[in-house]
Amino acid sequence: MTDAADHRPARPSWADRFSRLIPPFDEGPVPPPPTTLWRFFAWCLRGSFPVLLVASVVSVLAGSAEVVSAMLLGTVIDAASASGPDALWSEHTLLFAAIAVFLIVLRPLTFGASALFQSVVIGPSLNVLVLSRLHRWTLGQDITFFDNDFAGRIAQKQMQAGRAVTESTVEFINTIVFALSSVIATLILVVAVDWRVGLALGLWFVGYLLYIRRYLPRIRKQAEGRAAARAVVTGQVVDTITNMRTVKLFAHAEAEDEAAIRAMARYRDTTLDYGTISTSFRYGLMVIAGILPVLMVGLTLHFWTQGTATAGDIAATGTVALRIAQMTGWVSFALMGLYANVGEVEDGMNTLAHNHSLVDAPDAVPLRSAEGIRFEHVHFTYGRQGEEDEGGGLHDLELLIAPREKIGLVGASGAGKSTLVALLLRLYDVERGRITVGGQDIRHITQESLRKAVGMVTQETAMFNRSARDNIRYGRPDATDEEVVAAAKAARAHDFILTLEDFKGRTGYDAHLGERGVKLSGGQRQRIALARAMLKDAPILVLDEATSALDSEVEAEIQAALEEAMVGKTVIAIAHRLSTIASMDRIVVMDAGTIVEEGTHEALLARGGLYARYWNRQSGGFLTMEAEAAE
Numbered sequence: 001m002t003d004a005a006d007h008r009p010a011r012p013s014w015a016d017r018f019s020r021l022i023p024p025f026d027e028g029p030v031p032p033p034p035t036t037l038w039r040f041f042a043w044c045l046r047g048s049f050p051v052l053l054v055a056s057v058v059s060v061l062a063g064s065a066e067v068v069s070a071m072l073l074g075t076v077i078d079a080a081s082a083s084g085p086d087a088l089w090s091e092h093t094l095l096f097a098a099i100a101v102f103l104i105v106l107r108p109l110t111f112g113a114s115a116l117f118q119s120v121v122i123g124p125s126l127n128v129l130v131l132s133r134l135h136r137w138t139l140g141q142d143i144t145f146f147d148n149d150f151a152g153r154i155a156q157k158q159m160q161a162g163r164a165v166t167e168s169t170v171e172f173i174n175t176i177v178f179a180l181s182s183v184i185a186t187l188i189l190v191v192a193v194d195w196r197v198g199l200a201l202g203l204w205f206v207g208y209l210l211y212i213r214r215y216l217p218r219i220r221k222q223a224e225g226r227a228a229a230r231a232v233v234t235g236q237v238v239d240t241i242t243n244m245r246t247v248k249l250f251a252h253a254e255a256e257d258e259a260a261i262r263a264m265a266r267y268r269d270t271t272l273d274y275g276t277i278s279t280s281f282r283y284g285l286m287v288i289a290g291i292l293p294v295l296m297v298g299l300t301l302h303f304w305t306q307g308t309a310t311a312g313d314i315a316a317t318g319t320v321a322l323r324i325a326q327m328t329g330w331v332s333f334a335l336m337g338l339y340a341n342v343g344e345v346e347d348g349m350n351t352l353a354h355n356h357s358l359v360d361a362p363d364a365v366p367l368r369s370a371e372g373i374r375f376e377h378v379h380f381t382y383g384r385q386g387e388e389d390e391g392g393g394l395h396d397l398e399l400l401i402a403p404r405e406k407i408g409l410v411g412a413s414g415a416g417k418s419t420l421v422a423l424l425l426r427l428y429d430v431e432r433g434r435i436t437v438g439g440q441d442i443r444h445i446t447q448e449s450l451r452k453a454v455g456m457v458t459q460e461t462a463m464f465n466r467s468a469r470d471n472i473r474y475g476r477p478d479a480t481d482e483e484v485v486a487a488a489k490a491a492r493a494h495d496f497i498l499t500l501e502d503f504k505g506r507t508g509y510d511a512h513l514g515e516r517g518v519k520l521s522g523g524q525r526q527r528i529a530l531a532r533a534m535l536k537d538a539p540i541l542v543l544d545e546a547t548s549a550l551d552s553e554v555e556a557e558i559q560a561a562l563e564e565a566m567v568g569k570t571v572i573a574i575a576h577r578l579s580t581i582a583s584m585d586r587i588v589v590m591d592a593g594t595i596v597e598e599g600t601h602e603a604l605l606a607r608g609g610l611y612a613r614y615w616n617r618q619s620g621g622f623l624t625m626e627a628e629a630a631e
Contacts, residue, residue, distance in 0.1 A: 055117035063181030131162035142358035152238025161348030164341035175334035223343030289328035366449035369438030370539035379432035408581030411590035455538035459545035475536035491531035
């Protein structure tokens with residue numbers, strides 16, 4: 001089945017050529033975004049300023065063309081008054097021909113060029129450029145950044161900031177620059193009639209600017225609050241939908257609805273505040289706009305009675321005065337939108353423009369070898385400064401894992417097993433001590449090369465709402481279809497994948513798995529995750545409860561596949577089901593962030609310590625950690 005995008009009408013080649021004037025995607029590393037508003041705007045627009053300058057010049061020409069049109073109208077009236085009906089055409093043929101060329105050819109060209117820059121050159125490419133730049137920066141944030149926020153809220157901020165920067169830029173060029181050039185051209189025109197009319201226009205414009213200066217900062221502040229409240233609504237709704245299975249199981253639909261209603265009520269209040277101030281702003285602006293034609297036309301009529309202005313001057317002055325008065329409403333609406341967008345950019349900046357807290361060191365190099373892992377006096381407490389007995393983290397941990405050694409990690413919940421793995425993957429930095437892989441300190445290894453050397457299967461398997469093939473190929477993007485199928489067969493996933501069908505009718509390896517793989521059972525998700533890890537074929541393999549969601553029969557099949565996958569690899573396996581790690585080269589027992597025992601399965605049983613008590617407390621092959629922890 002093809003997507004609707006495949007049936008879109010052919011785009012003219014000239015549109016493609018103009019659309020590439022601003023490169024839509026950022027290439028190379030993205031510098032840190034500034035945390036002050038106008039520098040943040042400059043960061044977003046970096047690389048597009050030459051095109052924006054040309055677009056501004058075109059907008060100036062379009063704005064000036066409006067005033068020239070009014071001036072030409074006055075010229076026609078003066079010519080008609082001076083020549084009379086009989087000689088009008090014969091005396092002014094070239095004048096009227098030039099006016100026709102201007103109105104039919106030149107004026108449409110300037111407005112067409114302005115529309116081209118707005119809708120083809122700037123709008124589509126600039127939005128994508130800013131969004132891609134923000135997205136790439138966000139991807140580089142450490143895992144804590146995402147743990148501390150709603151996924152939906154972060155996505156909303158990216159989309160909001162990208163759209164608002166683009167709309168602010170387009171509105172500034174096509175409204176503010178256009179209107180300012182129209183006012184300046186009008187000022188030149190009326191000064192030619194009488195300098196006192198120009199002075200009146202200048203004084204009106206100053207009053208107009210002062211009025212705007214008073215209101216727009218308040219509009220910007222209200223817009224920022226509205227954007228923040230809208231993002232909270234998005235985050236709340238996405239959080240509920242993401243966990244809809246849990247909502248249904250616990251019958252909490254009413255509670256979730258109330259939480260969403262509270263967020264929506266706050267959003268409604270902020271929107272009402274914004275609407276109130278924008279209404280009063282626009283009303284006052286219309287009053288100011290009404291003063292302009294009365295002032296300019298009245299003065300020109302006065303000078304006409306004194307013989308210092310012509311009928312054409314009255315027509316030209318009246319036309320541009322009415323045009324500017326009408327434009328005032330359009331400009332006021334655009335300015336409200338502009339300042340609202342600026343407020344939304346500022347709100348997005350406050351969320352997204354944070355420096356990366358976990359970055360590659362300046363001297364970081366790719367991992368040279370994965371031969372051996374060492375934890376040297378590692379201390380980590382997730383940033384807590386309290387005593388070690390607060391629980392969680394690692395405390396002066398020493399562990400050496402030989403090349404191609406297979407170790408099992410055992411311990412009660414909170415003993416530090418998952419923390420050890422997270423530190424090895426450098427999802428966090430150690431607070432004291434160091435971790436080496438192949439003799440290299442992981443803080444001086446590029447994060448990408450380190451994580452490419454580790455294949456991992458977790459209890460909470462991560463699935464994308466993409467095809468089964470794409471989810472498996474995530475382990476090695478350049479793998480062939482045959483290699484994907486081979487990995488699926490090794491993980492005992494091939495047979496059930498062939499039975500898949502999604503709501504669009506895609507089947508087998510083409511079927512999409514739903515958000516977070518919700519269309520699969522826990523065992524099916526783990527088998528696809530195993531296939532992904534097998535396809536990656538990394539030298540270090542981490543298994544974090546990798547078979548916890550499998551029934552005994554499938555687990556026996558997977559265990560055989562895992563034994564094949566572990567050949568020649570360094571393996572770290574975390575398991576509560578001790579039977580799955582009993583055959584490991586060494587078992588490491590952890591408690592309260594330290595290693596309390598280590599040895600083979602037989603040696604630890606003979607020792608009669610904590611591992612032996614765990615083993616004796618198993619029921620049906622599972623470790624009852626909670627009972628042991630309670631003791």
